[in-house]
Amino acid sequence: MGQDPITLIVSLVGGIFSFLLLMRFALQLSQADYYNPISQSVVRITQPIVGPLQRVLRPRGRFDFATLIVALVVKAIAIILLIQFSPVFAAAGGSINPLHLLIFSLTGVLNTLLTIYFWATLGAVIISWIAPDSYHPAPQLLLQLSEPLFALARRVIPPIGGLDLSPILIFLLIQIVQSYLKAFIIL
Template identity: 85%
Template sequence: MGQDPITLIISLVGGIFSFLLLMRFALQLSQADYYNPISQSVVRFTQPVVSPLQKVLRPIGRLDFATLIVAVLVKAAAIFLMVQFSPMFASAAGVNPVHMLIFALTGTLNTLLTIYFWATLGAVIISWVAPDSYHPAPQLLLQLTEPLFGLARKVIPPIGGLDLSPILIFILIQLAQSYLRPFVII
């Protein structure tokens, strides 16, 4: 609430763009439908900044390291700009580049965990309200979270038709984010 406008703008633009990049990474990782209109929009929006690095770093299986590296660089650039232009960070003008990289990596991981948290919550709600929806958004959420649910079901199998795997996912995400929180700036 007490943020100055420069910090707010840098944080918002950096956060939205890194969110889109990490959404692209997560969709590729989960092998979501590439032809879904939402997937197409995410790819189209992020392609100009990812394609130069993809020429050097080809995806390995489902892992697109170029997209992940660009997401970390966007976070690092946002942190650098916040440190340079914000009076709130004026005392930290000489921040170590290694510290900025650590903040960028933890911020990227935190954003990825947040995407999976909300996607899991959305998938749970969709499974109650409209399990057989043909809309692109619910289909994408279910495709994004199904690999995660599959891993969690190996630990907690469904009991009497009740799938408790989202609870395990929520607990693990919250636990990981609690450890990352001290290192997250944006």
């Protein structure tokens, strides 16, 4: 509540844009339908900033390192701006160690990626209860995004009597990793 408007705007814009970049990365990683209108929107929004770097760093299979690097740079810029506008850091000189900036950016990117997978998994679970055969683009995208995680978790916990417990394992692992990342998250 006591946050100044500039800090709020920087964290909001940086958070939304890094979310879109990491959503693009996750969609490519899970090989989600490119022709889904939501996928196309995410690509269209992020392409102006990712496109030039993709000419240099071509995607390797499902891994698009250009998108990840741009997400790291966006997080780093947002963190630098937050530090510059923060009165606490301004009193201390307003600078940050580049290694610390890299660590904060990496943990912020990983935390955002885990948050995307958490909500995609939760959405897929709810969709499986409410509308398992929906042809709407949003449920289809959530199912495509979370299915690789479900497949990995099913290797550890196979379905028992028709009951799939893999989401519980996914939620548990995401929460454990995010609890360790909390100390390093600025944005």
